[in-house]
Amino acid sequence: MVERMESESRKLLGRLRDAMASDVAGQARLDKITHLIADSMGTEVCSVYLFRDDETLELCATEGLDQAAVHQTRMRLGEGLVGRVAKTGKTMNTPDAPAEKGFRYMPETGEERYSSFLGIPIQRLGEKLGVLVVQSHDARVYTADETYALEVVAMVIAEMTELGAFVGEGAALSARHQQPVVFKGTTAQEGAAEGHVWLHEPRVVVTNPIADDPQKELERLKEAVEQLRVGVDKMLDMSRSGDSEQLQVLEAYRMFANSKGWMRRMEEDISRGLSAEAAVEKEQSLARARIGQVTDSYLRERLSDLDDLSNRLLRILTGQGRETGADLPPDPILIARNIGPAELLEYGRSLRGVVLEDGSVGSHAAIVARALAIPLIVHAGRIATEALNGDHIMVDGDQGVVHLRPDDSVVTAFRDKIAMQAEAQQRYASIRDTPAVTRCGNRIELNMNAGLMADLPSLQGSGAEGVGLFRTELQFLIRNQMPKRMELAELYARVLDSAHGKRVVFRTLDIGSDKVLPYMKPNDEPNPALGWRAIRVGLDKPGVMRMQLQALIRAANGRPLTIMFPFVAQFEEYRQARKEVDKAIAREVKLGHVLPETLEVGAMLETPSLAFAPEQFFREVEFLSIGGNDLKQFFFAADRENERVRRRYDTLNVSFLSLIEKIVERCARTDTPLSFCGEDAGRPIEAMCLAAIGLRSLSMRPASIGPVKSLLLRCNLEEVRKVIIDARHRGEQSVRPAVMEYLREQA
Incomplete structure (x- = not known):
């Protein structure tokens, strides 16, 4: 039975390959595929639904439903059985579809009340592309072999969609990776940059998802896996004298590389008609889907190991690997799911900016990006999947927004912003050696933060003391x-x-x-x-x-x-x-x-508890530096890595300023030198308010010194302090509105 199904699966995939190679328009090709699947599986209906946007599915081709419904029938993510399959990314196989919770009858398709329903998610490496559905009058559960065969077909459709095989009219059939896309992430390093995409780990493109010769594909897979195993063994041998933790990771790599189950599943995929590359990617997609459902950190790490090994195996099979930093465009903006500090340092100052799908504000990569003075945005959705090498990209690190393949209006506005920033930098350069003395005669010491030797030239260039x-x-x-x-x-x-x-x-x-x-x-x-x-x-x-x-x-x-x-x-x-x-x-x-x-x-005073330490502490410590980033998150109980809560709380909140003022007063009584270090020190309005409540030393990233000094030179701290006190007496939550109004009056 299994051998017969494998033969039928190979036969169907062969016919799909012919349909993919035929010189017909994308819609005609998709129509032909639904007919082939329905005919092969003996079902009355076969339909393909693809995403037209992140929340909406569109019926793009069907055999058995009313053709007038194609590109007209749409449903929201999670709506009906098709929407549920799309949302969960899980196969649904039921003999009585109308009885299922959430079933939606779509009379506009002219469909009858079909009993059996088999819905397969169309997805590629965790990216959801649509749903493949077959339906029959008979109330039956599709067999495991039928389900498996359709999963293989869905995977091929995903590859064909990625390759643009179905490009046609309508949003759901528009060419992938060609439309403008905006990603909203989290700012980890401010600044604006324009350039072209450089993928840290470029997506491997599988151009031959269907095998011509299964036996040849099996041999290719075995040779590639053997090469992979040799490579892992070499890494292990080189690390024998190293750290035990690193050895454990490599041992896990070797365990997966030698996994008989992993190899057997890929061999079964090939026997059903997939190429070696497609078989590897199919198992990789399943691993990525499981990663999203596993909460145990150890299991997530092991599935990530398997994901990484799959990438290595795909590069061996396709020859699409390359060394980090090779053939960079002249204005590269690095895109990655995540990246370590050593890898980022290898790129160095050649980068214009960095955008990560994962990462964090306080990550190693963020620290290196600050040291290199390049904009960094983290938590940027699916950008590593959507972006292609060479794509035009604009990074607004101030707002945490990325414009991928931007249209002309965005380009014009963005370039105007960069030009204004460049003009401002020229003004700041003219005051580089001018002490930061306010109009009321207070001198504020401006220092810079650093972490690499590469930072030190900024000590002279920024005017830091x-x-x-x-x-x-x-x-x-x-x-x-x-x-x-x-x-x-x-x-x-x-x-x-x-x-x-x-x-x-x-x-x-x-x-x-x-x-x-x-x-x-x-x-x-x-x-x-x-x-x-x-x-x-x-x-x-x-x-x-x-x-x-x-x-x-x-x-x-x-x-x-x-x-x-x-x-x-x-x-x-x-x-x-x-x-x-x-x-x-x-x-x-x-x-x-x-x-x-x-x-x-x-x-460093980074916890509220230390602000209330005994007087003897303030007398014994030789200096204090307020670590504003941590102090603020602990004061407001708001994780600074959590975008949903961190922006709710303002540094210029009256309560927070009162705490800092108390620290200033305690240090003044004990004659303890005090400074403020953190992101807020480098924001001109915040820096001015910190100086107004008594801080006389601020430490920030080098690029912030010019803007901060420019405002300090123009302000009267005594007047600003009065504005802060008045806002506090009025019971305002934040002094920011009052301070901004004062600055507008002074302009």
């Missing part, structure tokens, strides 16, 4: 193993050399939360932002902290050194960390090494 935050974790994140103390000391020494005597505040290792070292065992925590991170890791793993402190002391080599501990939540944590510094100094004395000329040890 120093480095208010140097993130040391990047040197740990971009490696596959723990860096050596000597390597870190050499790097930190080069940072101090490049600063040419300006103050550099080195923040100790801030890992955990969304920054997990590749060679460190991840912890599955329900809320990692509130979990084992930053100084908590350092105090629990003192060996790593000591090694980094020794590297910093040796890098100073007699020069001034400033060290800051992140995420301090209570006084005792700072005291313990400070003791580690004293121990490191004592050890260097014993070894006869040169000590820093001066040593400042401070903390």
